[in-house]
Amino acid sequence: xxxxxxxxxxxxxxxxxxxxxxxxxxxxxxxxxxxxxxxxxxxxxxxxxxxxxxxxxxxxxxxxxxxxxxxxxxxxxxxxxxxxxxxxxxxxxxxxxxxxxxxxxxxxxxxxxxxxxxxxxxxxxxxxxxxxxxxxxxxxxxxxxxxxxxxxxxxxxxxxxxxxxxxxxxxxxxxxxxxxxxxxxxxxxxxxxxxxxxxxxxxxxxxxxxxxxxxxxxxxxxxxxxxxxxxxxxxxxxxxxxxxxxxxxxxxxxxxxxxxxxxxxxxxxxxxxxxxxxxxxxxxxxxxxxxxxxxxxxxxxxxxxxxxxxxxxxxxxxxxxxxxxxxxxxxxxxxxxxxxxxxxxxxxxxxxxxxxxxxxxxxxxxxxxxxxxxxxxxxxxxxxxxxxxxxxxxxxxxxxxxxxxxxxxxxxxxxxxxxxxxxxxxxxxxxxxxxxxxxxxxxxxxxxxxxxxxxxxxxxxxxxxxxxxxxxxxxxxxxxxxxxxxxxxxxxxxxxxxxxxxxxxxxxxxxxxxxxxxxxxxxxxxxxxxxxxxxxxxxxxxxxxxxxxxxxxxxxxxxxxxxxxxxxxxxxxxxxxxxxxxxxxxxxxxxxxxxxxxxxxxxxxxxxxxxxxxxxxxxxxxxxxx
Numbered sequence: 001x002x003x004x005x006x007x008x009x010x011x012x013x014x015x016x017x018x019x020x021x022x023x024x025x026x027x028x029x030x031x032x033x034x035x036x037x038x039x040x041x042x043x044x045x046x047x048x049x050x051x052x053x054x055x056x057x058x059x060x061x062x063x064x065x066x067x068x069x070x071x072x073x074x075x076x077x078x079x080x081x082x083x084x085x086x087x088x089x090x091x092x093x094x095x096x097x098x099x100x101x102x103x104x105x106x107x108x109x110x111x112x113x114x115x116x117x118x119x120x121x122x123x124x125x126x127x128x129x130x131x132x133x134x135x136x137x138x139x140x141x142x143x144x145x146x147x148x149x150x151x152x153x154x155x156x157x158x159x160x161x162x163x164x165x166x167x168x169x170x171x172x173x174x175x176x177x178x179x180x181x182x183x184x185x186x187x188x189x190x191x192x193x194x195x196x197x198x199x200x201x202x203x204x205x206x207x208x209x210x211x212x213x214x215x216x217x218x219x220x221x222x223x224x225x226x227x228x229x230x231x232x233x234x235x236x237x238x239x240x241x242x243x244x245x246x247x248x249x250x251x252x253x254x255x256x257x258x259x260x261x262x263x264x265x266x267x268x269x270x271x272x273x274x275x276x277x278x279x280x281x282x283x284x285x286x287x288x289x290x291x292x293x294x295x296x297x298x299x300x301x302x303x304x305x306x307x308x309x310x311x312x313x314x315x316x317x318x319x320x321x322x323x324x325x326x327x328x329x330x331x332x333x334x335x336x337x338x339x340x341x342x343x344x345x346x347x348x349x350x351x352x353x354x355x356x357x358x359x360x361x362x363x364x365x366x367x368x369x370x371x372x373x374x375x376x377x378x379x380x381x382x383x384x385x386x387x388x389x390x391x392x393x394x395x396x397x398x399x400x401x402x403x404x405x406x407x408x409x410x411x412x413x414x415x416x417x418x419x420x421x422x423x424x425x426x427x428x429x430x431x432x433x434x435x436x437x438x439x440x441x442x443x444x445x446x447x448x449x450x451x452x453x454x455x456x457x458x459x460x461x462x463x464x465x466x467x468x469x470x471x472x473x474x475x476x477x478x479x480x481x482x483x484x485x486x487x488x489x490x491x492x493x494x495x496x497x498x499x500x501x502x503x504x505x506x507x508x509x510x511x512x513x514x515x516x517x518x519x520x521x522x523x524x525x526x527x528x529x530x531x532x533x534x535x536x537x538x539x540x541x542x543x544x545x546x547x548x549x550x551x552x553x554x555x556x557x558x559x560x561x562x563x564x565x566x567x568x569x570x571x572x573x574x575x576x577x578x579x580x581x582x583x584x585x586x587x588x589x590x591x592x593x594x595x596x597x598x599x600x601x602x603x604x605x606x607x608x609x610x611x612x613x614x615x616x617x618x619x620x621x622x623x624x625x626x
Contacts, residue, residue, distance in 0.1 A: 373456025
């Protein structure tokens with residue numbers, strides 16, 4: 001039986017023998033590999049390893065110079081290759097070399113030579129085996145000068161790029177000129193360069209897409225606005241009253257040529273967008289709107305009546321007039337809106353202003369029940385022209401009504417004193433002279449109204465006396481002069497000088513005027529309801545009298561030979577104080593004073609050539625006497 005101690009040395013000896021064998025084999029293998037690799041390296045010293053190629057050109061076993069020559073002969077892509085760029089029907093073809101691509105044969109050979117000679121013994125051996133077995137094809141080393149490619153693409157851009165064209169809308173007379181917008185085109189050189197670089201790296205022919213940015217105009221289409229303008233200018237614009245009646249003004253026609261001058265065409269920007277706005281210039285429409293306003297504007301007028309003293313009722317003598325006011329803003333809005341909707345006849349906007357008193361007014365409802373005041377003046381010695389003016393002016397007030405609480409303006413009711421309104425030229429006081437002018441005699445009417453107001457106990461809001469004492473206003477029914485009437489006159493010179501009074505009663509007041517030419521008398525009547533007021537008054541009469549200056553005689557070359565005429569009349573200056581007290585229900589309702597300071601006035605006679613002694617000649621003719 002073998003013991004344990006005997007068997008252990010035997011096993012140890014066996015393992016050692018196996019280990020020695022294995023270690024010796026590994027060393028032998030390594031030495032073999034080193035021998036083979038060294039021999040392989042030695043065999044291919046200065047030459048490219050087997051299986052190595054560049055861009056498909058086999059360089060196995062070739063020295064670097066020969067490999068470089070072979071590559072140069074075979075790598076003709078930079079010169080023979082084709083790169084295509086296309087934009088619609090336009091195209092451009094260039095070789096890679098024209099685009100800045102250069103083949104680096106030396107660099108490519110150097111890269112091929114390094115295959116299997118780096119990375120350590122085992123790695124290098126592995127690469128050598130793999131290349132020998134499977135082959136190793138390297139990409140060529142190229143140089144790409146992007147500045148050349150950029151310049152080439154910029155040349156293409158010069159043929160492709162188009163500026164953005166904005167739409168335009170203008171007028172040439174009545175001709176509408178509309179040009180729609182056009183998209184801009186811009187070659188994106190940077191993006192195209194990236195695609196070109198990828199294509200050149202493939203070392204193959206191909207098409208490189210051109211990256212073109214489309215830039216839209218802010219306003220592309222103006223056809224709709226152009227159509228609106230053409231429609232507007234195709235025929236005249238007619239402005240008229242709605243439901244026109246006989247004798248109504250209008251219509252007002254604006255021809256296309258005039259319309260074109262009124263049109264406004266503006267580009268309106270709104271952030272990134274914009275539109276063309278069309279409309280009318282308000283200032284250009286103003287002249288025709290002014291004309292319409294002048295034609296339409298009618299002030300409302302109360303109906304005019306007279307009071308029948310027997311029936312105690314009102315009798316209509318002039319129908320009421322409904323006022324019309326031109327609504328300028330509403331008409332302007334209608335034109336701005338409708339004209340651009342194809343409407344060629346547009347109604348102007350009119351506001352109606354009904355009067356306070358219609359044709360059906362009843363005396364009792366207005367508190368017109370009796371005669372409450374009368375004023376009378378005389379005009380003996382007046383010529384036909386002055387009488388005509390008295391009749392014309394007083395007729396304006398016949399039948400007028402004054403509302404309770406209203407302050408009545410004689411100037412407003414009188415209106416324009418002109419030849420067109422029925423007045424004649426007669427003597428008037430102007431600029432401290434008595435001259436011939438339109439409306440002489442109107443102050444006879446204002447003086448008569450003042451007396452009706454004064455005697456009726458109504459408050460006077462505005463009154464202006466004459467510059468000097470006028471004989472007409474101190475006349476009696478017989479033509480004699482009454483100095484107590486001095487200071488009871490009032491002058492009116494529209495629009496600078498007015499006479500105003502206030503109807504301070506709760507009743508309407510009706511005025512009637514009557515001219516008796518034969519009696520040379522003007523009478524002004526007030527009809528209303530007597531509220532019990534009583535008027536007491538007194539006058540100082542003329543005081544501080546200043547005699548009139550001596551008459552003035554002056555030559556007038558416009559007069560005929562030996563002709564003479566009196567153009568101004570003398571009057572003594574004086575100061576007059578009149579006190580009025582209005583009593584109501586036994587108490588003083590109000591009291592007022594009227595102070596008048598008349599200037600002394602000089603008589604003036606004018607004479608033509610040949611008059612040697614004007615004063616004597618005037619005495620003969622009864623002119624310019626003290």
